[in-house]
Amino acid sequence: MNEVSKNNVFDKSLFGQNFKWGVSTSAYQIEGAHDTGGKGNSIWDKFSEEKGRINNGHHGKITCDFYNRFEDDLKLIKELNIPNFRFSISWSRILPKGIGDVNQEGIDYYNKIIDSCIEKGIEPWITLYHWDLPHELEAKGGWTNRKIIYWFTEYVEICAHAFGDRVKHWMVLNEPMVFTGAGYFLGVHAPGKKGLSNFLPALHHAVLAQAQGIRVLKSIVANAEVGTTISCSHIEPYDSNLRNSLAAKRIDILVNRMFLEPLLGRGYPIIHKKLTAKLNKYILPGDEILMKADFDFIGIQNYTREIVKHSWYTPFLKAKIISADKRSVPITAMNWEIYPESIYNVLKQFGSYAEIKKIIITENGAAFNDTVVDEKVEDFHRKEFLENYLQQVLRARKEGVCVEGYFVWSLLDNFEWSEGFYPRFGIVHVDFETQKRTIKASGAWFKEFLK
Numbered sequence: 001m002n003e004v005s006k007n008n009v010f011d012k013s014l015f016g017q018n019f020k021w022g023v024s025t026s027a028y029q030i031e032g033a034h035d036t037g038g039k040g041n042s043i044w045d046k047f048s049e050e051k052g053r054i055n056n057g058h059h060g061k062i063t064c065d066f067y068n069r070f071e072d073d074l075k076l077i078k079e080l081n082i083p084n085f086r087f088s089i090s091w092s093r094i095l096p097k098g099i100g101d102v103n104q105e106g107i108d109y110y111n112k113i114i115d116s117c118i119e120k121g122i123e124p125w126i127t128l129y130h131w132d133l134p135h136e137l138e139a140k141g142g143w144t145n146r147k148i149i150y151w152f153t154e155y156v157e158i159c160a161h162a163f164g165d166r167v168k169h170w171m172v173l174n175e176p177m178v179f180t181g182a183g184y185f186l187g188v189h190a191p192g193k194k195g196l197s198n199f200l201p202a203l204h205h206a207v208l209a210q211a212q213g214i215r216v217l218k219s220i221v222a223n224a225e226v227g228t229t230i231s232c233s234h235i236e237p238y239d240s241n242l243r244n245s246l247a248a249k250r251i252d253i254l255v256n257r258m259f260l261e262p263l264l265g266r267g268y269p270i271i272h273k274k275l276t277a278k279l280n281k282y283i284l285p286g287d288e289i290l291m292k293a294d295f296d297f298i299g300i301q302n303y304t305r306e307i308v309k310h311s312w313y314t315p316f317l318k319a320k321i322i323s324a325d326k327r328s329v330p331i332t333a334m335n336w337e338i339y340p341e342s343i344y345n346v347l348k349q350f351g352s353y354a355e356i357k358k359i360i361i362t363e364n365g366a367a368f369n370d371t372v373v374d375e376k377v378e379d380f381h382r383k384e385f386l387e388n389y390l391q392q393v394l395r396a397r398k399e400g401v402c403v404e405g406y407f408v409w410s411l412l413d414n415f416e417w418s419e420g421f422y423p424r425f426g427i428v429h430v431d432f433e434t435q436k437r438t439i440k441a442s443g444a445w446f447k448e449f450l451k
């Protein structure tokens with residue numbers, strides 16, 4: 001049965017007064033201005049120039065032009081009654097070459113955003129790394145080079161000193177399994193590298209950077225709430241066959257536990273002994289301690305569940321994911337199953353770790369083929385999606401899971417990585433020709449919900 005508040009509506013009061021409501025974005029997906037304000041190239045600038053990498057040859061050179069329009073977009077956030085705004089810093093705006101000379105214009109730009117948020121009563125939440133590594137660092141090996149821990153430390157220190165007096169909520173990495181998996185194993189995201197010899201060092205260095213970033217922020221920013229974000233899906237076996245159940249366990253380790261458990265001080269979970277032996281080659285004495293850090297919250301980013309079957313053909317994992325369109329289930333424009341209980345299940349799973357004291361849903365949302373008709377976008381399917389997922393968040397919260405916030409992905413339709421502009425995730429529609437913004441029905445619903 002659906003939950004309703006005293007006023008007979010499903011609204012924010014059901015989640016308690018201190019629950020954090022917000023909306024999420026990321027720099028490369030919305031800013032544009034790819035070569036303005038002293039910014040250096042990032043791996044996504046380079047990757048989207050390569051032929052055949054992005055659907056329809058799209059790129060993020062302009063995207064939502066947030067760089068020039070942030071003032072109006074922040075006004076929209078305010079208009080929608082959204083009290084918290086999550087955005088990311090573009091590393092190559094701050095350090096055009098990744099290390100060395102600081103670009104003051106980049107610092108000034110983020111200062112303007114932060115100050116404008118505060119002026120409007122919107123709390124800024126910063127993600128330090130949302131996938132747009134400076135290209136010059138990739139030329140030195142990027143995440144496969146252990147030196148990245150020092151490069152990242154330098155960058156985090158600069159941001160902490162520049163913004164930490166006003167920004168108290170920080171996330172170190174955005175979905176490290178996605179940027180290492182898609183970027184350094186499958187080659188479908190920037191920088192387009194493939195194979196275990198790229199993936200395993202990238203994974204280990206990202207695990208170390210995740211903990212290091214938390215330590216640096218905690219040591220510089222007074223009263224900071226520091227966390228990191230993890231892409232998580234509820235994983236289920238295709239049927240009760242033992243082989244499929246074991247395959248699902250291995251995918252669960254890879255997707256949900258690989259970046260979390262080292263941070264908690266539990267070391268890497270084991271998928272396959274031989275894979276662990278390969279990973280061990282990159283682990284130096286003392287790393288186990290450096291992988292752990294004292295964080296304040298874990299950011300959970302959930303969209304769907306995955307159904308898994310055993311497969312002889314995938315090395316080590318011996319598992320394959322059965323895509324949603326092959327299962328006759330409701331799907332979004334990303335071909336992700338709409339399955340609200342997934343968020344409940346991952347909340348229960350993450351909430352069961354004693355070391356996790358606070359969970360914030362830092363992303364949840366859906367892509368649909370929205371169209372503007374008579375200046376309106378009637379995306380009732382998105383409204384229903386958000387409402388149904390939120391019901392499941394509330395269910396987990398009522399059962400004692402320490403979930404204390406929820407951020408919608410995303411404020412605006414934006415550049416959806418290798419998918420280009422086709423999947424629209426916004427609660428605000430963007431016409432990419434004219435840059436006109438139109439609040440969708442889902443946005444109007446969220447505004448009412450938050451009133």
Ligand code: GAL
Pocket residue numbers: 026029174175178231301363409416417425
């Ligand atoms: C996440 C990612 C976002 C956004 C979203 C929708 O994995 O952090 O940048 O693209 O998925 O696909």
